[in-house]
Amino acid sequence: MRSVAPSEAAYDGRRLRQWSRGAARSAGIDRRDLLRLVAAASVAALPAGLAAPAHAADRTVSAAPGIVKPLPPEVFTVRGTNAETNFAALRSTGLLTPAERFFVRNHTVTPRIEAADWRLRVWGDGLSGPAVEFTYDELRALPSVSRTAFVECAGNARSYYTTQQNQQVSGTAWTLGAIGTARWRGVRLADVLHRAGIARHAVDVLPSGLDDEVVSDGINLGHVRRPLPVAKALDDVLLAYEMNGEPLPPDHGHPVRLIVPSWVGIANIKWVGDIEVSAQPLVSPWNTGLYRLFGPGYPAEGSAPLTRQTLKSAFELAPGAAIPAHRRHELTGRSWSGGAPVRSVEISTDGGARWRRARLRDEPRSGSWVRWSADWLPKDRGPAVLLARATDRTGRTQPATAAHNTQGYLFDAVVRHQVQVV
Numbered sequence: 001m002r003s004v005a006p007s008e009a010a011y012d013g014r015r016l017r018q019w020s021r022g023a024a025r026s027a028g029i030d031r032r033d034l035l036r037l038v039a040a041a042s043v044a045a046l047p048a049g050l051a052a053p054a055h056a057a058d059r060t061v062s063a064a065p066g067i068v069k070p071l072p073p074e075v076f077t078v079r080g081t082n083a084e085t086n087f088a089a090l091r092s093t094g095l096l097t098p099a100e101r102f103f104v105r106n107h108t109v110t111p112r113i114e115a116a117d118w119r120l121r122v123w124g125d126g127l128s129g130p131a132v133e134f135t136y137d138e139l140r141a142l143p144s145v146s147r148t149a150f151v152e153c154a155g156n157a158r159s160y161y162t163t164q165q166n167q168q169v170s171g172t173a174w175t176l177g178a179i180g181t182a183r184w185r186g187v188r189l190a191d192v193l194h195r196a197g198i199a200r201h202a203v204d205v206l207p208s209g210l211d212d213e214v215v216s217d218g219i220n221l222g223h224v225r226r227p228l229p230v231a232k233a234l235d236d237v238l239l240a241y242e243m244n245g246e247p248l249p250p251d252h253g254h255p256v257r258l259i260v261p262s263w264v265g266i267a268n269i270k271w272v273g274d275i276e277v278s279a280q281p282l283v284s285p286w287n288t289g290l291y292r293l294f295g296p297g298y299p300a301e302g303s304a305p306l307t308r309q310t311l312k313s314a315f316e317l318a319p320g321a322a323i324p325a326h327r328r329h330e331l332t333g334r335s336w337s338g339g340a341p342v343r344s345v346e347i348s349t350d351g352g353a354r355w356r357r358a359r360l361r362d363e364p365r366s367g368s369w370v371r372w373s374a375d376w377l378p379k380d381r382g383p384a385v386l387l388a389r390a391t392d393r394t395g396r397t398q399p400a401t402a403a404h405n406t407q408g409y410l411f412d413a414v415v416r417h418q419v420q421v422v
């Protein structure tokens, strides 16, 4: 069992104080623009273009501009530049999500990058020497490691703040499918940082994507980038070049992306081309106005930057699915937590009056999900509400209501899944 490392908690507190004092350095964006972004976040509305309102009717679009792979409507629901995996389409998959079914979250468009042209530049005042470059072949020649990990958007399940809790949030109106689990192979970021000569006084590592700069409401936010504390960067982070035994597909970061196990999706920078190693704390839009909790109950500058994902459960069933009465039905689903391996999952088929244990079908592991199943013999025809509730090894259980924040991050409440018994 792994609980939140003390260094992670210390990092959060320290960054927050540094940011509010103005002591952290803005990497590649004007500090006033960052402050505008933070101010916008605290009043719920994000600059247009970064986020559509969560109630927008965006289910009918069949293609996402800028996503390369096919998006069959049985598998994906397109939301702006993003594609959500329909959970029902995971029922036939194993523990690992095939790349063709893996959700896509793009701030702009998928860039086409040839591995042979790719370079990774590692630089900054947190190195003891000059900048170092790695080619793709040089990276592949380093010792490799493999790891099963989910990537989940911090805003996954955001739409339930509105549909279950009647609260306004900004951002893509995901249901539960902004998550996938894959076997990633690559090089430890720690190995690359050590080879590049990371110094003892380094505090932050800032990976940047090679996709287009993000322009939002007249502010150029620059390339997608989010500082990682050195403690996490040197721990279990991968520079991954393979997904489920194949080279990374274009939409998932070809040729190389970061995998930051258990942390918010945004930490997993795709198409990484540049890593700044800094002796000072860094800020970017993605750890200031974005990916913090804002709203009543939070400081004006937001919570500490988000790190670990929360816990959730989902049925592998379409919303409103028809289920025949008086026949045994095998309900299946998945649960996961960024905090610790899942300990147990309970389900209810009567809207929460009675609960029983689901059977776990995988050995629960940190940073991954578990599949589960439970038999159901529906008797009464008509609408029914299915619930699934996970508990992880820290003892945390999904609550009935999630604490609101203006951008709808980290929804953790039990989701009410409507079906029709026919």
Ligand SMILES: Nc1nc2c(c(=O)[nH]1)N[C@H]1C(S)=C(S)[C@@H](COP(=O)(O)O)O[C@H]1N2
Residues within 6 Å of the ligand: 102, 103, 104, 105, 106, 107, 108, 151, 152, 153, 154, 208, 209, 210, 211, 224, 251, 252, 253, 264, 265, 266, 267, 268, 269, 270, 271, 272
């Ligand atoms: N360069 C770059 N990296 C990125 C993003 C992006 O738009 N550009 N999106 C981030 C977000 S918000 C998420 S949730 C994950 C999604 O990874 P996927 O598209 O492979 O599922 O990638 C992250 N890394």
Ligand SMILES: [Mo]
Residues within 6 Å of the ligand: 105, 152, 153, 154, 155, 265, 266
């Ligand atoms: Mo995300």
